[in-house]
Amino acid sequence: MTQSSQSNPIRTVIVDDDAIVRDMLSTNLGADSSIKIVATATNGAEAVDLVHEHIVDVVLMDVQMPVLGGVQATSRILAAGGNTRVLLLTTFDDDTYLDGGIAAGASGFLLKSTPAKEVVAAIRTVHAGGKVLSPGPTSRVLERYMRGQRPSTGSDSGLDLSTRELEVLRLLRKGYSNRRIAREMNVAETTVKTHVSSLMRKMGAGSRLEVVAEANQRGIG
The missing domain is CATH 3.40.50.2300 (Response regulator)
Known part of the structure; x- marks a missing residue:
């Protein structure tokens, strides 16, 4: 040494x-x-x-x-x-x-x-x-x-998810309602709805379930 x-x-x-x-x-x-x-x-x-x-x-x-x-x-x-x-x-x-x-x-x-x-x-x-x-x-x-294959990201790379959005996503994956997520995060329910809408837009999802499915596929959280 x-x-x-x-x-x-x-x-x-x-x-x-x-x-x-x-x-x-x-x-x-x-x-x-x-x-x-x-x-x-x-x-x-x-x-x-x-x-x-x-x-x-x-x-x-x-x-x-x-x-x-x-x-x-x-x-x-x-x-x-x-x-x-x-x-x-x-x-x-x-x-x-x-x-x-x-x-x-x-x-x-x-x-x-x-x-x-x-x-x-x-x-x-x-x-x-x-x-x-x-x-x-x-x-x-x-x-x-x-073979010219590129690796999949397996992360939130490219989605530009905020810390709050990642926290909402974590609670969505637990099956929590917007009201319960709001209580957990100590924020207004309207704020949670805004984060959920942002997640759906960024992840190209049409529903909360699709958001969770996309997160699982990407390995986020």
Whole structure:
């Protein structure tokens, strides 16, 4: 290990809604002197806030989480500028998440079954400006690009959804009525109706159900 990696450890934030996974990653990665665990978070929204509050080199982020998923959080973190890199970590070897992560600008995509030493190596690689993909996803990505296929976004990228619209969408997916959403968000029911109408327009949907279906297909929220 070089002297520079010891004196300037990679400031890392771990994001996962599973406490056991967070603790395991913190222990295993923190044992390497080239990594410094700055903080941990339970969802993407917390990750976005932590990046704003701290100097963070790499965010190691789960894909599927409540409140705000990893792909959407990646989009917001990178849209804010700065030098933070995002390395997505997931249980699911699914191209929806893979393509969404790539479209959002993630620097890497690893399965949770990846050994700790390889995760450390991946963090070093993305911190240095490189890209990392697990072997299985890598072969599929290369195959698709050779066929000229572009990845689907799998996120709210291109829709320009506001924070309020994303919150309304999250509650719509729970089946809440406009009145209940208004109570949850502490806003007027007319405000909720305005957000719902905006969601329908942006997503090309003709009803609330179509909004939810489109969100599910895109992997939003």
